[in-house]
Amino acid sequence: MKKIVLIGDSIRMGYDKYIKDALSDTAEVFYPSENCRFAEYILRYAHEWKKNGNWGDDVDLVHWNAGLWDALELFGDEPLTSLSYYREAIIRIDKRLRMLFPKAKFVFATSTNVSEKMAAPEFMRHNATIEKYNTEALCALASTDTVINDLFLLTSTVPDSYRSDWVHFYTPEGTELIGGKVLSVICELLSISPNEVNIKNFEPERYSRSNIGY
Secondary structure, eight states: OEEEEEEOSTTGGGTHHHHHHHTTTTEEEEOOSSOOOSHHHHHHHHHHHHHHHTOOSOOOEEEEOOOTTTTOEETTOOBSSOHHHHHHHHHHHHHHHHHHOTTOEEEEEOOOOOOGGGSBTTEEOOHHHHHHHHHHHHHHHTTSOOEEEOHHHHHTTOOGGGOSSSSOOOSHHHHHHHHHHHHHHHHHHHTOOGGGSSSTTOOOOOOOTTTSOO
């Protein structure tokens, strides 16, 4: 069976079980039980998640994201993580993950769109800021073979009914939308056919490096 690792914030927590269930006959899907929060938090704990979860050295694919916590603005202050440090952290995470999972292919998911009109001023994320952090991450990974899964673009035009709050997509429609995109990327990169996915009539979108995102 293939081995897949999912690492990321609460957006990842909205689709991790969906992916695991969908690929239960084809792949072992691992992910931390906790919210992976900031980029710096991933840098600190990635090796412990691997060790404690017994993920092994033979992982085939790592799909990861970080940025929404970094771009968070509390009480009108600047984002919690500076843009320059965020880029540095993304570079270091990429190196760390490649050390931990030497046989894996890598996918980075951009941070998703938020509904600013539903947010509270003291706990705010702006889409313009999120886009800046996404762009910085892509620049940081540009020299690598990392595939970009553009979840920001995917979620930029979704109806409010897909959202469970101003940040998350914990609805059947939202989970299927984001989970389906993640599944499509995984299936493409690991050559998993639709009939190996435990979703009725699943038809994955076909992606390549040129059309998967940026």
